[in-house]
Amino acid sequence: MILLFFLFADLNSVKAEESYSEELELNWLPNGDYQIAFNFDFSFEKLVNEPKIRNIHNHFDRFPKVVHDFMEEHFVNEFHLSLTQGIWRYKQFGYPKTGANPTGAELWIWFGQGHADNQWDLAVNSLAGFFCASLNFMSGAFSGTPTRVLRPYSQHHERLNSSTMKYSNLPSENICTENLTPWKKLLPCEVSSGFVQLLNANQLFNSKYMSIDVNAYKTCVSETDCSSIENKMTMTVNVVFDGFRIRDYSRTLSLLTLFHKPMGKVCPLADRTSISAQSYKKDCSIVISTKGDLVKSETLALTQEDRYSDVNFDRKCHEGEISQSNDEKITKAPILVHKYLSSGIDGEERIVCQVSNELQEEVTVGYLDLVPWHFRLLVHTLEVTNSENSRIEPSFLHYVPSQDRERPSTLQLEFKMAPGETVEIAVKIRKVLLKWTEHPPDPHHGHFCGPSMVYLDIHNQTYKIYSEPLIIQLMVPDFSMPYNVLCLSSTIMTIGYSAAQTLATKRYTFVSKKTGKGKLSLKITALKEKVLSLFKRKSKEEKTE
Structure with a gap:
């Protein structure tokens, strides 16, 4: 018992520190649309002071174990994966806080030194299995190594450089519920509580723009010492709803109106859960309130004790029409x-x-x-x-x-x-x-x-x-020709095979002219002539008689 006590005490002393937070941000865009951004942030500090007990870090409370194992198995230091439906209109929507993703699928991975070429296909196939996506088309024939464009989130990790990075995009990839479901399961509360309850597929895919992404990377806790490595991951959902379709005549909006689902409970594993709202006009603000809540503000921190059936967003402006002021606080695309x-x-x-x-x-x-x-x-x-x-x-x-x-x-x-x-x-x-x-x-x-x-x-x-x-458009061959050739060759083979089968299966015998036909055939012929004679028309001579 004493040995077990000291063993568990030792394990608890090296237990990794984890953190998890959820954030929802609503932005009123200049063209009348609404942008909703969900941010799920994970943090996991990995202490590797004693190699003998390194396997203790394979247990996680909030950080997705499948992501950690994927990065360790394929020597991944950082990766970004996004699946997007629609095109982000920079001129109408502005520049989003977390950036926009291109149409289809986009993936880039920073590997350890010397592992980029031999691990890319394996890593892509693993991610394709995780998210039920056709990422296997991102093979080496469709991936490159840019030198100056993409920069790692980790600024202090010495193993990250452009020679260890691979990038690819797949515009033809269509995002659907098969991709959204495994993405939800990476969250610690899955679909039981938290903001993930609002992710109604019917509403998300009925929007102007919808994108889900996963960003995971390793970084040194200290700028000078990399003995302690911190694994960070951010999962984001970015969606733009059509303002005219919502028909917001009263200037009041709610989460139930947008997603057709109630909020419910807050995720108990989240350290912080908050909602914020912003208007593109400087003389306007969006006030957040809950049912029965008298306190209204632009930022709302949710508690785990309460159950939220709905959250309202009330647009407040100064006196006068909104269109009179041209001052905007939205970040425009440069x-x-x-x-x-x-x-x-x-x-x-x-x-x-x-x-x-x-x-x-x-x-x-x-x-x-x-x-x-x-x-x-x-x-x-x-x-x-x-x-x-x-x-x-x-x-x-x-x-x-x-x-x-x-x-x-x-x-x-x-x-x-x-x-x-x-x-x-x-x-x-x-x-x-x-x-x-x-x-x-x-x-x-x-x-x-x-x-x-x-x-x-x-x-x-x-x-x-x-x-x-x-x-x-590329030059396309006539794909009907194989069908025509197949039909023609099948017909010829059928005719030839039937003739050969007839020759091979039928038995031919010689019949003497003297003996003539057999008795059975003579009887059949006589019966046939007798039946036909009954239906023959009588000649004129027979009629006169």
């Missing part, structure tokens, strides 16, 4: 990006990306484009021009050519933009003739080309902005 496909006089197609500077100051902009291998970039035709059609020389140019069925093309640029300037990046492409087995199930719909990414560092903040993805 850069706007638009991507499209054009065709020149020579008939060759070009990928064109327009980058517009919305700031009144000169900025340095970075550009990344990951193009699938079946669209070969002709980098010698690359042109970077401004609105006056003057060429701009990039200060940084990094290009990795594609290899058929091996890797995509990676194009990275950095250039300066004047205030209010629009820069156009254009490059010609050459389409590759695919094998008939390499086409997607709906080849006439076209092949997706991922969105371009533009990044900007200004005012101690990093902005990452995405363009729209492209759908490019």
Whole structure:
């Protein structure tokens, strides 16, 4: 008993510290829509002072064990996965606090030194199984290694550098409830309590924009000492509801109106649960209140003792019409990006990306484009021009050519933009003739080309902005020909086989002319003639008689 007491006392002394918090934020957007952001933050401090008891950290109270085991098994230091439906309209919605994700699936992983190439496919397949998504199409043939665009969340981990990072996107991936359900199960309270009760699939997928993501990384607790490592993870849901569909005539909104589900209990494992609201107008505010609560404020901290049937959001403005004031406190996107496909006089197609500077100051902009291998970039035709059609020389140019069925093309640029300037990046492409087995199930719909990414560092903040993805048509073979050939060959084989079967199975015998036919055949013939004679018409001579 004494030994067991000291053993458990020793284990408790090295037990990892965990924390978990939930936050809901409502934003009233300039176009009348409503943005709801759910943030679920995890923290787990891993103490590795004694290797003998290292396995004690395999037990977690709140941090998802499956995520920890995934990172340890595949030597992952940091990863980001997002599944998105719709396109974030930066000009209408502004720039979100946590950033926006591109359409479809996006994944980047920072591996340990020397493990990026041999662990990428294994890690992708593991995540595909976790979230029931078709991430297996993010193979090495559709993944690249950008050098300057993506930066790790962990600033003090020495093992993170661009050579150990892999990036890929999959615009054709459609998010559905099969992806949302396993995502919910990573939360400590699952669907029994907390904000996860509000995640009604019918309402989420009936919105203008919906995105779920998972960000997990390791970081050193101290800047000088990495003996203690802290595992952090943030799970985010970002959804934009159509304001006209809600029909908010009374300027009063509630969670029950948005999600058609009551709030219920607060997650008992959460250290902090809060709700905040913000209006894009400086002369307006959104006040939060609960049923029977006389205290109203812009931030509401929920307690575990109470049960919340609904939470109301009341929009309050100063005297006068809301539209009279043009002062806004929403973060506008400093850069706007638009991507499209054009065709020149020579008939060759070009990928064109327009980058517009919305700031009144000169900025340095970075550009990344990951193009699938079946669209070969002709980098010698690359042109970077401004609105006056003057060429701009990039200060940084990094290009990795594609290899058929091996890797995509990676194009990275950095250039300066004047205030209010629009820069156009254009490059010609050459389409590759695919094998008939390499086409997607709906080849006439076209092949997706991922969105371009533009990044900007200004005012101690990093902005990452995405363009729209492209759908490019490739040469499609006549898939009806195999069916026609199959039908024709089957018909010919049937005719030939039936003739051969007749020759092989029937028995032929010789009949003598003297003996004639057999008795049975003579009887059948006589009976046949007698029956037919009954139905024959009588001749004219027989009628006159």
